[in-house]
Amino acid sequence: MVQIGFLIYLFSQTFFLLNIQFPRSYNFDEFHYIPAAKQFLEHKLNKNWEHPPLGKLILAAGISIGGDRPIGWRCMSTFFGALTLVGLYALSLVLFRDLKTALWITFLTLFNQLLYVQARIGMLDTFMFAFLVWAMAAFCATWDPRNNCNQNRRLFLLTGILLGLSAACKWFALVPWISFCLLISLVRLLQGWQTQFKQPLKNDWYHPNLWKGISWTDWLFTLVGVPIFFYSLTYIPYFFIPEEDFSIYKIFTSQPRMWQGQLHVVTTHPYMSQWTDWAILKRPIWYAFEHEGAQNRWVRGVLLLGNPLIMWSGLLAVLVCAWEWIQRRDKTAFFIFYFYSIYYFSWAIIPRKILFYYYYYPAGMVLSLACAYVFHHPAYQKLLRTESTRWIFLGASILLFVYFSPILAALKIPSNSFPTWMWFPSWI
Numbered sequence: 001m002v003q004i005g006f007l008i009y010l011f012s013q014t015f016f017l018l019n020i021q022f023p024r025s026y027n028f029d030e031f032h033y034i035p036a037a038k039q040f041l042e043h044k045l046n047k048n049w050e051h052p053p054l055g056k057l058i059l060a061a062g063i064s065i066g067g068d069r070p071i072g073w074r075c076m077s078t079f080f081g082a083l084t085l086v087g088l089y090a091l092s093l094v095l096f097r098d099l100k101t102a103l104w105i106t107f108l109t110l111f112n113q114l115l116y117v118q119a120r121i122g123m124l125d126t127f128m129f130a131f132l133v134w135a136m137a138a139f140c141a142t143w144d145p146r147n148n149c150n151q152n153r154r155l156f157l158l159t160g161i162l163l164g165l166s167a168a169c170k171w172f173a174l175v176p177w178i179s180f181c182l183l184i185s186l187v188r189l190l191q192g193w194q195t196q197f198k199q200p201l202k203n204d205w206y207h208p209n210l211w212k213g214i215s216w217t218d219w220l221f222t223l224v225g226v227p228i229f230f231y232s233l234t235y236i237p238y239f240f241i242p243e244e245d246f247s248i249y250k251i252f253t254s255q256p257r258m259w260q261g262q263l264h265v266v267t268t269h270p271y272m273s274q275w276t277d278w279a280i281l282k283r284p285i286w287y288a289f290e291h292e293g294a295q296n297r298w299v300r301g302v303l304l305l306g307n308p309l310i311m312w313s314g315l316l317a318v319l320v321c322a323w324e325w326i327q328r329r330d331k332t333a334f335f336i337f338y339f340y341s342i343y344y345f346s347w348a349i350i351p352r353k354i355l356f357y358y359y360y361y362p363a364g365m366v367l368s369l370a371c372a373y374v375f376h377h378p379a380y381q382k383l384l385r386t387e388s389t390r391w392i393f394l395g396a397s398i399l400l401f402v403y404f405s406p407i408l409a410a411l412k413i414p415s416n417s418f419p420t421w422m423w424f425p426s427w428i
Helices: 004-017 030-041 052-068 069-098 097-110 114-118 124-141 149-167 169-198 216-233 237-240 250-265 309-326 331-349 357-376 378-384 389-407 413-420
Strands: 285-292 300-304
Touching: 004 069, 004 097, 004 216, 030 052, 052 069, 052 124, 052 378, 069 124, 069 331, 069 357, 097 237, 097 389, 114 124, 114 300, 114 357, 124 169, 124 300, 124 357, 124 413, 149 169, 149 216, 169 216, 300 389, 300 413, 309 331, 309 357, 309 389, 331 357, 331 389, 357 389, 389 413
Parallel strands: none
Antiparallel strands: 285 300
């Protein structure tokens, strides 16, 4: 299993690096984060104070390795993008306990286009989700009544570390962090109800022996204290910036300022969208669109657009997962529906005035798991009539990726050709 994960990493890392030198100028929000990363390297006042420091520190590491040029700006994104894919592979093994299914999910994720584009741009979301997907895998691994107490303590500790580091890249990671804690509380209440009234529940998705020996003190330490500690550690570089005049006290006082900064981002943008647009692919986002050559005959563009086959089919698959959980209390179906719901529907209540399609990135990545659930579940295999259907689906997804690749990878195309890929006016 480890060897396969290593091969997945090597292949995807190489794949993401191809043509990484384009676009040659800053790609979308690299305009904000690359200068902030260079300010860390120069020990200067960091002007991108609206976000925690870890993502920008990772970008700074990439620039120190690859130089102040496109490969330096984006090499760490390819590294963490590859780690994300391996993390999805690990999560798939935990949920499905089947190597073939995990590999199918891995390939589908590689070609769902969201990961490919995000792994080739210097943005914080790439780093945030890389830590987050491994936290998801560790958290789901605790959901096994066969685990002993020490195994679960280690898994919860790992979950806490990864959640803290994820939140130190971008605050959206607070959503799963809080939801994990709430879910544990709910399960504990259900277990208490089952013990008190001696009413057996339908199945073992919240088994009475789940997390046996783990106390509330363990959870407070691993899922509250540990994440806060590791989140705080990422502020250490501020102590080495003379202009910051930083202190431990300022770690805490800077958080309300960051919150206010997020609330007051009100500048309009031509590619802003609503959260209700994302699942149906109504409004993707052009990260880059640059002309080249005499009379602007050529163009290089980067469009963040999920693979339409996976995005639209995945929505139906999520509904199937919801049904399977409600009807059969299927644990795998529950986690897929749960992760998609918290990543997507949280945007209905997050007080953010300006929204973009890339906020759908975490939820869109879960759709590969949902599709796998349908294609690999025995009941639905009979409905689909043949096992080869899932391979046809994967092959069609790869072909769509190849079709869209010129506007995903900033390939050089004639200026008047880009409408070929614009299936709807709202994509332009």
